[in-house]
Amino acid sequence: MRAPRPSPEELVEQLLAGDRRALARTLTVLENDAPAAARCMQRLHAHTGRAYILGVTGPPGTGKSTLVNELAKVYRQRDNRVGIVAIDPTSPFTGGAILGDRIRMRDLAGDDGIFIRSMATRGSLGGLARATADVARALDAAGFDLIVVETVGAGQSEVEIARTADTVLVVEAPGLGDEVQAIKAGILEIADVLVVNKADRDGVKHTVRALRAMLDLGVAPRTIVHHGQWMPAVSAPESANAWSPPIVETVATQGTGVGKLVEAIERHRAHLAESGEGARRKRMRIAAELETLLRESLMDRLMQQVGRDGLDGIVERVVAREIDLYAAARLLTGE
Ligand SMILES: Nc1nc2c(ncn2[C@@H]2O[C@H](COP(=O)(O)OP(=O)(O)OP(=O)(O)O)[C@@H](O)[C@H]2O)c(=O)[nH]1
Ligand SMILES: [Mg+2]
Secondary structure, three states, X not given: OOOOOOXXXXXXXXXXXXXXXXXXXHHHHHHHOHHHHHHHHHHHHHHOOOOEEEEEEOOOOOOHHHHXXXXXXXXXXXXXXXXXXXXXXXXXXXXXXXXXXXXXXXXXXXXXXEEEEEEOOXXXXXXXXXXXXXXXXXXXXXXXXXXXXXXOOOOHHHXXXXXXXXXXXEEEOOOXXXXXXXXXXXXXXXXXXXXXXXXXXXXXHHHHXXXXXXXXXXXXXXXXXXXXXXXXXXXXXHHHHHOOXXXXXXXXXXXXXXXXXXXXXXXXXXXXXXXXHHHHHHHHHHHHHHHHHHHHHHHHHHHHHHHHXXXXXXXXXXXXXXXXXXXXXXXXXXX
16 A cells, blocks of 8 residues: 655655655645645745756757756865756656766766756746746755756746846857857847857857857846836846856866856856845846736636636627727726
8 A cells, every 4th residue: 555645744844854755756746736836835935045046058959968967066076965957858857867868967876965857848938937946946945055957948938047047057059050049039138157068169269259249249248127017126236237248168078168167157156146136136036936926826816706607708798899808808807
């Protein structure tokens, strides 16, 4: 007979006591079960706020996972516990395999100070962003000092990640012909540090020049733009603009340039602390997440009140030109 399922509260207790299995099960809850996730977060919240979150994004195949592996090794040497969240890794994730690649990550396997999790992008973007933020918070509560979130660059999702991360690395590689794509995707706007990986390849100087030209055009530095309706009363400090994203060349497969990259990350981290930009970003993130949650719960509540039939009825009235859309919305919200 199987043991009874632990409650969300019991799972969190075990997680806080350092149980890795409970951590893994909690992350599954956070991804899949909204009501239980809310119960977990209620217990976890007081234990969060310590970890430093690093977002790593960029076009497919630029070497992000290889780089994350190298970064994790450096931070492990500094006695940091490292949590890695890979969103929608292109390689399949199987049992004990790490980021779907045993060979590259073998240096990290079996290390208690490392925890690796992959997440699928099923469901809505908003849902993924929330689940990612919750997973990062759970790792934070579980005592991981550095949490790395890797996503494959595809536009909107990077912006969502920027809200989760303290520092965002955008990883490019020579010869992708994606310099222009990068601007289109708005990817440079969210970069705090730009990495040109595969610096052993031809065309690295060209890629660096192209990126620098774009930075000089004023695409960056990023300021997190709040897309929602209300802004918290935290305006950007003037000194937030003092940061211009450095460009670091690396050869992740050889570990070359990784030391310089760590330095750049640490400089940005210090900048966030000294300028007040870090605190501002934290508040912006909380406001944005709160807004998303409110949107969902208000919508749920409204739909419960109105019901499927009620909504269909109103749609029919708009179709019949009895009322316009604005009037329909007012009717539904009881304004
Ligand atoms: N030549 C060269 N190859 C590299 C370098 N870094 C990574 N690679 C190779 O590039 C391929 C992709 O590396 P990954 O680390 O999986 O890249 P990724 O960006 O995580 O890929 P996705 O998650 O699929 O977007 C692998 O075959 C790596 O061995 C590098 O600095 N130089
Ligand atoms: Mg990868």
